[in-house]
Amino acid sequence: MAGHHVVRNVKRPAPEVVQGLRDAGVATVHEAAGRTGLVAPAVRPRQDGAVIAGPAITVSSHPGDNLMIHAAVEMCQEGDVLVVTTTSPSTDGMFGDLLAASLLARGVVGLVTDAGVRDIAALRAMGFPVWARAVSAQGTVKASPGSVNVPVVCGGRLVRPGDVVVADDDGVMCVPARSAEDVLERSRARIAAEEDKRAALSSGVLGLDMYGLREVLTRLGVTYVDDLPEEGS
Ligand SMILES: O=C([O-])CC(=O)C(=O)O
Ligand SMILES: [Mg+2]
Numbered sequence: 001m002a003g004h005h006v007v008r009n010v011k012r013p014a015p016e017v018v019q020g021l022r023d024a025g026v027a028t029v030h031e032a033a034g035r036t037g038l039v040a041p042a043v044r045p046r047q048d049g050a051v052i053a054g055p056a057i058t059v060s061s062h063p064g065d066n067l068m069i070h071a072a073v074e075m076c077q078e079g080d081v082l083v084v085t086t087t088s089p090s091t092d093g094m095f096g097d098l099l100a101a102s103l104l105a106r107g108v109v110g111l112v113t114d115a116g117v118r119d120i121a122a123l124r125a126m127g128f129p130v131w132a133r134a135v136s137a138q139g140t141v142k143a144s145p146g147s148v149n150v151p152v153v154c155g156g157r158l159v160r161p162g163d164v165v166v167a168d169d170d171g172v173m174c175v176p177a178r179s180a181e182d183v184l185e186r187s188r189a190r191i192a193a194e195e196d197k198r199a200a201l202s203s204g205v206l207g208l209d210m211y212g213l214r215e216v217l218t219r220l221g222v223t224y225v226d227d228l229p230e231e232g233s
Pocket of ligand 2: 096097098118119
């Protein structure tokens with residue numbers, strides 16, 4: 001489908017599924033998704049301690065131009081996460097406290113962007129969390145067409161509108177809408193298993209024994225010696 005579009009309809013996943021993935025956190029969800037779906041770590045948290053999850057509203061924008069972010073705000077609903085990408089690499093500060101005020105008014109829980117943000121002190125003070133490739137004061141214009149709610153690539157990951165974006169201090173995950181329930185189930189199983197492991201490790205059990213890693217080391221030819229052998233011996 002050629003051209004630029006603002007797509008109105010987004011199929012959003014069930015709120016319980018979104019909430020469950022948020023509670024599980026990025027690292028667990030990433031493991032549960034078979035170690036797929038992680039947005040590149042260069043798209044990193046710009047505050048401490050924020051944890052969000054929500055359906056993605058996506059923006060494909062011309063670099064250095066935030067016109068389509070303004071168009072996207074109107075498409076956002078309570079609980080959504082705005083995901084902004086540019087059609088070629090850009091670190092321009094295309095998002096700041098004014099746009100955040102607008103998103104907060106619609107109940108949006110955070111921004112993930114492959115480009116830059118600015119007004120970072122104000123964003124932190126107002127409690128609007130952002131995960132961004134850059135912080136840059138570089139200003140942008142409102143002059144070029146783009147699209148809202150089309151599939152985009154953010155930090156090397158495909159993000160479709162309505163996919164579940166989970167973001168915390170560890171980074172950003174995108175869970176495809178069709179596998180969100182399955183990934184939640186696997187996340188819960190991992191959390192339960194990790195409770196037992198945490199208790200064992202805290203009691204002094206070694207990972208070497210708990211995971212059967214002594215055999216792995218042996219198989220890989222790793223040997224234990226009391227002292228490093230002299231060179232040449
Ligand atoms: O207005 C802009 O171009 C971006 C910005 O700084 C804001 O949203 O506050
Ligand atoms: Mg500003």
